[in-house]
Amino acid sequence: MSFDASEVSAALAARGLRLTRQRRAVLDAIAAAPCSQSPLQVYDAAREQCPELGLTTVYRTLEVLDEIGALRRVHGDGHCESFVPAGAEHGHTVVCSGCGRVTEFTACDMRGITDAAALETGYRITDHFLQLTGLCAGCGTRDDQPRRDR
Amino acid sequence: MSFDASEVSAALAARGLRLTRQRRAVLDAIAAAPCSQSPLQVYDAAREQCPELGLTTVYRTLEVLDEIGALRRVHGDGHCESFVPAGAEHGHTVVCSGCGRVTEFTACDMRGITDAAALETGYRITDHFLQLTGLCAGCGTRDDQPRRDR
DNA sequence: CTCCTTACTGAAAAGGGTTTTCACTTTCAG
């Protein structure tokens, strides 16, 4: 699922759903932002394009867009949910601890680790959530403190 | 930092903090549970040992114990924060999608992945959060639906 | 085009988890 209006529209239609003006505004707001946004930030951004948009609708839209895979939930710092546009495939995110920018990367060969973990714990691993933190090219030159792992 | 009362006590003292009866109860409650617990669950469990414990204190204690590294925050499903005792070293967790049990594993050679991600994104990777989902030995025999990645 | 059904919407209220406030208690050093 790429982040394209017509594709999103088709994905919605396949479930009997519609790409309304409000949903379009939410979609655009997420696409335009360089970093992950909380629902409230999405709301603020989307209202510039669709001022009568309600926060309720933002929440509902985020849920719908998540369901069809048009966006990705990211674990923010402090509060839980932030949203970024989903890339084309199963991807993971790097969050910049300097500026909050979120970038996706596709390198995802977890087999070695999941196999080792399965061996060590006896679990049958079915899924993984991986999120990296670092400093983007712009912030990397400054010497910010890296955050602790959590 | 292991999950031992005297060590925790020492770690607290190093910061001018104390291991009170209430904090001890919270610590024990987390140590005793086989799986991750929300603050409210910790509160309920700890009150059996210390009935006059307040929920406020649980939140404050969880924060303190997190700061000194005595426990680990886990991203629960739906709401964000759950807590498990921290193992001896930098570890990661596997959460059973069948019963909620949490197990730690130490296999953590992320270098291949972080290097690849750094190359792909231009970030300098400083940290990572990894959490696996799977079925523990007990639940693995049943055929539950694996969860989707998030 | 009109009717009808269904998706969709915003405002307000409700809900729930977390944090702050405040007065009081405990602990420890001197």
Added chain:
DNA sequence: CTGAAAGTGAAAACCCTTTTCAGTAAGGAG
């Protein structure tokens, strides 16, 4: 013993999120 600082519980305040509800768009059937 005394003073200072850490710690505490109850209640209130504060979010953020979900639900409710009445009303509005939108698309298909006729």
